[in-house]
Amino acid sequence: MQDSKADVTRVVIDTKGLQCLLEALAQAGYRVVGPTVRDEAIVYDDIAGIESLPVGWTDRQEAGRYALERRGDDACFGYVVGPHSWKKFLFPPVETLWTARRDEAGAMAVSRPEPSQGPFAFIGMRACEIEAIAIQDRVFEQGPYTDTAYAARRSDAFIVALNCGQAGGTCFCVSMDTGPKAKHGFDLALTEMIDGPSHRFLVEVGSEAGARIMVQVPHEQASAGQVEMAEAIVERTAGQMGRSLDTQGLKELLQDNPEHPRWDDVAMRCLTCANCTMVCPTCFCSTVEDHSDLTNTEAQRVRKWDSCFTMDYSYIHGGSVRASTASRYRQWMTHKLANWIDQFGTSGCVGCGRCITWCPVGIDLTEEAAAIRAAPGEKGSG
Template identity: 65%
Template structure:
């Protein structure tokens, strides 16, 4: 809830609703997710106006990252330079090392808070061999990515091909279900909904998660701006990989591959870029 209002004795009182959330600890965060959180920080905290609801949840959050020891079949973080090793944004980062059926963890400290937590745990100093093993694990993961984003200036490629026939091809397959936006760690689209009581003296506005794949998302007086599946997919992909640079100075994709994994018809964002790049 963003705010509530109440009319009493001829006066209307509006109250902003920013509650103090509980502290959060995120365990097992991957490098791609840390990069996604950094993007969300730029979106909600980096401009002249910070979002107080996001800010309240973001402050004092504790992150325990895990460097990936195995790449998934839809991962392409290496080509996006967002993984598989966590480089920043964590309090503690773990690399699991399996030896003789036993699991050990190499721990990297990323903050004072992380140092305090580690100080309270049983531990022993890492050896040069431990560090070499951890480095080798990450290197093997990097080499085993299931996919890769094509090289080149993807922003210019997409913006110069807004009428490419590939958009029609993907529209024939896309169900506009919104799965990709629900699992993408950088998607942040929302809508607002106003409700009032039966007497008309109390009302409130709530923000809810939304998707650019819904018909109502781009609705203005007279109809939807993006009424076709082609237009909505093109909007999502070009925003993620092109105009995001104009808004926030970075790509909106971190290579997690979840949009590929959860697409019920198997649309692959890297394949779509490669098809447009190749002129198919």
């Protein structure tokens, strides 16, 4: 991976070049996934080509609100982020871990399924999403134990990043230092530049694999003006953040305030629906289910996304440790913004704003954190 600006090759392609890139990736054997419009949202799914992209669409986001709108141009990536994140490909919502078989004598044998998905080419990954994957890498690959299936999908993936041309109403990547420009972790990074009839992408090459693919894509060297224009776009985006989060001392603030009355306050609004954890690109919690067939000779162990907002999540013999809504919201937010740092050396939040947008009652963690900061040390009546 190349980090410093001097090493980065910059070229320019047009929309035909983009189509060519998608085709080259497909031909190289990648399963090409990217943004597309479905169910009145921009989601990530398999894409056939440039026509699958949300051309001319944008999204308007606020706490508890998300709506697609037409743009005045034909931008391919003129939106922010939708309800999906790429984690559904690298860390599937439902995954069979293994199958056990038992013979007539009762002897058991266990086998792993063959890897079925990928390798993936991810098209249009935002800087915050690259950071989110780096965070999940720490969880799944860099601890004492490795999720080998995740690691395989991850190492095979080809990442086409997209530097954001606009910020959403719930974005705060600038606060989290995770965007809006992709600095590393990509094979190619695009900046979409529309100037009247001119529709081009500045492409930064971030890896050998990226350079190899670009050989098959018609491109020209980027001019100084084009580089400047791309930088200006990202800079403008950085100035548009809809939200901000003061991270100074945030870990200690939350860890020192487990009994703050604000937890009870947010519990009055929180529905414990788990939406925030499902849309979060870093939330990694999972549970397992065990099934067996009718003859009880074959059994499967299936891993599924789980959420700290469910009662079952903290169940121990006798009942749930976190029975109250307040304790579950506190668990999620304190984990995300504070405990994560102790566990994995990084915040668990990348400032993508999904949890704010997709909360049905518009709970905003930046606002909750600010409320505790405004009156630290208070203790609830409970």
